[in-house]
Amino acid sequence: MQALYFEQFGGVEQLKYGELPQPQPHDDQVLIRIKACGLNFADIYRLRGNYHIAPHTPYINGYEGAGVIAAVGTAVTEYQVGQRVFFADVPLAQAEYVVTQPEKLIPLPDTISFKLAASIALQGLTADFLAHDLGCDQPGTTVFVHGLTGGVGQILAQMLTADGINVVGVTGSETKRQLALKQGAQQVFLRTDDWIKQVQVGTPIMTVYDGVGATLADSLAIVQPRGKVVFFGMAAGDPAPLDPVKMLNSSKSLLTGDLWDYLDSGQARLKRSQRLFSYFQAGKIQLTAAQQFSLADGRAAYQALLNEHTGKIILTL
Structure with a gap:
């Protein structure tokens, strides 16, 4: 099979595209022929060697993709050859074929x-659990979203708007500002x-969604008493x-969560994906159209992710 791979950690120059042995499913596994796979900053961190990566010789990046089932093990009854599927946490996804548990x-x-x-x-299922498991905002309330035009931000902001919630936020350029307004941000x-001061004198913020990290103190400064920050x-x-004493004195809460603690069963994955879809x-x-690169042009895709961009980058086969 064709795959995007690397043999040692480093920059995009380490990426290679070529022929590797095709994986074979065990009795309890499924073989998927990949049609498209997502590219995320976590893949950059794995390439550099400072993030967990599945053991494999050579290394193959990627955990997110969609395709068609090419073969099923003898013990698999849930899926059939030819069925369309997608996934958010299957390693070695940046290749023509991948195997996984059903x-x-x-x-x-x-x-x-x-596509x-x-x-x-990944970003859509993340937005879903942030909105419906952690935020749980009521229609008519006002919330604040950092990074409104990012991968999670675009989906989350529009999801909240569709749920009747008023969305405000912050972004880094006028172009991105106009995109966020077009997508429904108020x-x-x-x-x-001086966005912090501007927010503080405006409509009270019930919830702040913060995936930036370094802005967490700012998020706590702009949320109203009895409000919450979703980090x-x-x-x-x-x-x-x-x-925590300052948070106690101002009656503000901090909520955190990891997507994988919510995608804890096949039924949970199905329910959440159907809601997202x-x-x-x-x-x-x-969404803004994803930037598309062929898997063979993987180096260019990784470089594009490192450069200024809006929306998602995907690799196609």
């Missing part, structure tokens, strides 16, 4: 393309301005230590 797979309806599935598997501040990532670095099927979430 409980890691999610059926893909005909109304969702392989869209690869674009929203007010968008620029990081180059789910460190895109710009680790947050400074917090004083319903927003797209109803036209309630519109």
